[in-house]
């Protein structure tokens with residue numbers, strides 16, 4: 317399947333549609349996008365669909381971004397259409413207090429807001445030729461796990477052990493790195509929900525939609541391949557911000 321690059325123009329058109337009209341679609345060149353509605357907008361995929369080949373295939377990336385991520389974004393905006401105060405919050409703030417939200421929207425925000433936030437992180441944590449941990453991050457990994465290979469082994473085991481759909485995480489809690497996982501679209505920033513609450517610095521989507529086309533039922537192969545495209549510069553940046 318040919319790779320179709322996402323131009324900024326295409327991205328803006330798609331996100332404007334998703335946010336303003338709640339519908340994902342394509343737009344002809346030069347067509348003017350509607351004004352933003354103030355809802356949550358999809359982040360720009362920082363590379364082409366095929367950029368992470370052969371580790372993540374282009375078709376999976378396209379469906380994952382254009383369909384799954386778009387649906388979480390659309391559903392989050394729809395759930396909050398009558399709650400302008402909540403729609404105006406940063407996504408981190410909204411999710412941190414998800415357990416205190418009105419019951420009518422709590423489940424929808426937990427699922428779709430989690431999906432929106434988790435995927436937004438996930439796209440940024442990958443790039444071709446991801447490199448290796450540097451600086452204080454490398455030191456923190458050594459302190460917490462004994463070294464990079466030990467951390468990758470423990471993280472991979474956690475990701476493999478997720479029953480059904482969910483995520484594996486490297487988070488900062490009380491200034492230290494920890495590995496955890498969440499079911500469904502739960503996130504470590506959800507207070508009162510996450511088993512280990514912390515600030516995410518690395519996230520791996522282990523929903524079948526993230527790997528099934530290429531890896532079928534072999535999640536462990538997907539996890540092993542994924543390490544080749546981890547963007548360690550982003551992980552380092554998030555780690556430094558988390559220590560803040």
Ligand SMILES: [Fe+2]
Pocket residue numbers: 380384435521523525526
């Ligand atoms: Fe996903």
